Amino acid sequence: VKLHSFDTEGKETIFEILGPQDTLAEEFFLENTVYPYSASCMEDTLVCVIRRDDFMRFLYDEPEAMMKMMGAMSRKLRLANERAALLFENDALVRLASFLYYQTLKNQVLDVNLTVDEIAGSINLRRETVSRKIGQLQKEGYIHRVGQSGIHVEDVEVLKSFIDGAHPDRKE
Numbered sequence: 433v434k435l436h437s438f439d440t441e442g443k444e445t446i447f448e449i450l451g452p453q454d455t456l457a458e459e460f461f462l463e464n465t466v467y468p469y470s471a472s473c474m475e476d477t478l479v480c481v482i483r484r485d486d487f488m489r490f491l492y493d494e495p496e497a498m499m500k501m502m503g504a505m506s507r508k509l510r511l512a513n514e515r516a517a518l519l520f521e522n523d524a525l526v527r528l529a530s531f532l533y534y535q536t537l538k539n540q541v542l543d544v545n546l547t548v549d550e551i552a553g554s555i556n557l558r559r560e561t562v563s564r565k566i567g568q569l570q571k572e573g574y575i576h577r578v579g580q581s582g583i584h585v586e587d588v589e590v591l592k593s594f595i596d597g598a599h600p601d602r603k604e
Contacts, residue, residue: 433477435469436553446553448515449474449546451539459505461487511538519556526598528565529591531555532575536588547581 433450447469450456457467461484491498514534521527531554535544546554552562566583569575574591578584585591 434472434474434550436472437469444549444553445556446550448512449550449554455504458487458501459508523598524557524561525565525568526595527555527557528562529569529574529595532569532583532585533588533591533595536585536591542585542588543578544583544585545581546583550581 433454433456434446435448435450435456436444436446438444456471460467464484491501511534518527518530518534521530528551531551532544535546536542544551548559548563548566551557551566552559555562557565566575566577570577572594573586574594575583575585
């Protein structure tokens with residue numbers, strides 16, 4: 433499921449791409465507000481809809497579930513902060529490499545199944561730039577293309593070393 437919006441000129445911004453077992457909008461139950469993004473299914477998707485009252489009652493009745501939800505929301509916040517920091521990266525190659533690295537961590541697989549347009553919308557780069565930088569990362573042996581919209585990360589630790597090497601002064 434792609435969470436996105438379009439600006440007045442029709443440019444799409446992708447905020448997140450959810451995968452299996454990901455949840456959507458639980459934080460808005462707590463604020464009692466309207467969800468601010470559009471959600472589009474990128475493949476066949478099974479969705480479970482829960483009413484706010486039922487959800488809140490469940491959390492009150494099951495403190496362990498509330499703690500798990502808080503943990504999940506904390507993880508979402510950390511990933512959102514990492515993604516926000518990624519958008520401040522000036523080097524397009526490092527920005528793309530970081531995006532691919534974080535996608536492999538988030539999804540716990542070495543394959544990123546997104547089109548060039550979806551990647552560009554996720555990291556605020558032009559499609560042409562993303563396409564060129566994918567070619568560069570492939571030429572360097574960090575990734576290889578799989579079909580029309582797949583990228584396989586060869587070794588996540590080597591990719592991480594490349595990213596860290598671009599910022600030798602960064603402490604993590």
